[in-house]
Every structure is written in C-alpha cells, then in structure tokens.
Amino acid sequence: PAHAPAASDNNSIAALAKMGEVWKDRAQVKNEEFEVEMMYSDTYDDFLDRLIPFHQHPRYGELDDAMRTKILSSGWIAYNEKTIDIESKIISPICNEIIYGTLPGTHDETIKWLAAQTLTDEAYHVLMVINTARAARTHRGLLDLRLPSFDLVNKIELEVAKYSENWQKKLVRASACIVSEVFISDYLSLLSDDDGVQPINRITTEAHRKDELAHSGIFRNLTEEIVRHLTPRELAFFAQMLPRPMRWFASQEL
Secondary structure, three states, X not given: OOOOOOOOOOHHHHXXXXXXXXXXXXXXXXXXXXXXXXXXXXXXXXXXXXXXXXOOOHHHHOOOHHHHHHHHHHHHHHHHHHHHHHHHHHHHHHHHHHHOOOOOOOOOHHHHHHHHHHHHHHHHHHHHHHHHHHHHHHHHOOOOOOOOOOHHHHHHHHHHHOOOOHXXXXXXXXXXXXXXXXXXXXXXXXXXXXXXXXXXXXXXXXHHHXXXXXXXXXHHHHHHHHHHOOOHHHHHHHHHHOHHHHHHHOOOOO
C-alpha cells in the first residue's frame, strides 16, 4: 500500500505505523542491486582472523597464506549460511504467523503490514548473502564445501520438541525470532565496520545491518503488543523462555 493502515491510539501500534511509512526509503531491496562479481577482489581476505573461533591456536598461526585465505573464506561462507538460517528458519516463519494473525496480538493490520515488509527485507538479505557466498566459493575453490546445521537452529528445534502444546512451540519460536531480530545487527557489525576485509563483503553486510537496525525497533514494539495479549500462563512461559535464545545466539558454532 502507498500509506500505512490506520493506526489505533496504542503506542506500539502508532510506532510501528511510523516505521512502516519510512520502509520505501529505508529498505535495501529498494536500492540498486550490488554487482558482486564486478566488485570482488582476490587481494582481500573474505573474513577476519579474529572471527575464526580458533584464530589464537598455534597451528592456525603456522599455516601458509593460501590455506589461511581458504579458511577465512570458509568462515565467510559459514557466516552467510548462518545468516540464511536465521532469516529463513527463524524470522520468516514468524513473519508468516503474524501475517496470518496466528500469534497473540497480531490481528492489527499495521502489524501485518510491517511483517510483510520485514519478510520482503529478509528474502532480499538471503539473495544478497547467497550472491556474496557464491563469489567466495567460486574464487576460492570451495564449491564443494558443505557445513553442518548450526547450533542456533539445532537448539531451537530441541527446545520446541520438549513441549506438547502448540502455543508453547509458537512462543519458543517467537522468542527466538525476537532475540535474533534484536541482536543480529550487532552480529553483522562484527564485519561491517572493518575496512580490512573484502570490500563487497563489508558493503553488503553493512547494507543488511541497516535493515536489521530498523527490524530491531519493529520487533521491540511488536513484542510489547504480543505480551499485552498473552494469558498469565503464556506470559510466564514467554518470560522464562526469552533469555534462552540469547545464549543460543552467542554460540561460536565450534
């Protein structure tokens, strides 16, 4: 729509409506797409040593430049594939739940409008990171690299499996989504602020981070609205659950 749906006098809904109005000017999907292949440079590493979990191990320091470069590119691919999992397996399903109004407090048309915008952003982020990871795979001879499932996703699925009630499962996934949207901009800033890394990787990560800063505000206000509509039993469960994804998100994925 050209304009936001009419907002109620609810503060969180009013804030969300304002955020929705600026989407057309803020969203990275509205900008010209990056020419990844044209901008890729073999003279830069794809990732940062300090983000490799074992970068202080003596054997890592003894590697020749070719192997170190390949390990750093593998780190960049893992960083991207974890991002794809966050977007596709954690955030997008909750956006769909919101669009269908199946989470408490998500029947308002403004909330659905913001969820649709967020879903559009996330789809574009997946395209961006696939493009940059594909460039690294091609240039560094890593087309056959396959990575295992990430701790973050594994722990969410293990937690969901503990509960028999559908509302419990939904709130586990919702809490993981909220934590991911609030913290992912910090995760992305680990790379987006460093001029020593592959320029196209830094530029696309920074573009992604700008969207996620907006998403953080959206999901903070959305959480207020969800919480207002929870029963006392649901609220107690949600409050108990919310800190857990913070620990899962911090995993170094060893």
